[in-house]
Amino acid sequence: MPRIWNFEETYPKFQALEKELAEFRVYIQRNAWMIPNYGQLWREGKVISTASIESLVNSLLGKRFTMQWTHAGAHLLLQTRRVVNGELPATFRKWYPTFAAANEPCAAAA
Numbered sequence: 001m002p003r004i005w006n007f008e009e010t011y012p013k014f015q016a017l018e019k020e021l022a023e024f025r026v027y028i029q030r031n032a033w034m035i036p037n038y039g040q041l042w043r044e045g046k047v048i049s050t051a052s053i054e055s056l057v058n059s060l061l062g063k064r065f066t067m068q069w070t071h072a073g074a075h076l077l078l079q080t081r082r083v084v085n086g087e088l089p090a091t092f093r094k095w096y097p098t099f100a101a102a103n104e105p106c107a108a109a110a
Contacts (some may be wrong), residue, residue: 013068 006013
């Protein structure tokens with residue numbers, strides 16, 4: 001199984017995750033004949049709804065997995081959210097008073 005970064009060393013529950021993913025792969029392989037080809041159905045003009053499957057997956061996985069955040073991961077997510085919300089320049093100004101956004105004159109040059 002290919003590895004991403006050093007996830008195996010940094011994620012404390014990696015072995016359990018790897019085991020669950022291996023079981024999931026076997027499940028998919030054994031049940032592939034039942035999995036609809038949504039691309040083909042779409043091209044045939046058939047109505048596609050995954051609501052029942054999503055509900056099943058949520059009920060099954062919701063009991064097995066819970067969201068696990070590290071402080072660093074939560075911090076990075078919040079920084080990304082600030083970029084999306086347009087709050088990053090103001091935040092940078094708080095952290096770095098001499099910060100100037102690309103469309104603002106630099107305080108040092110004034």
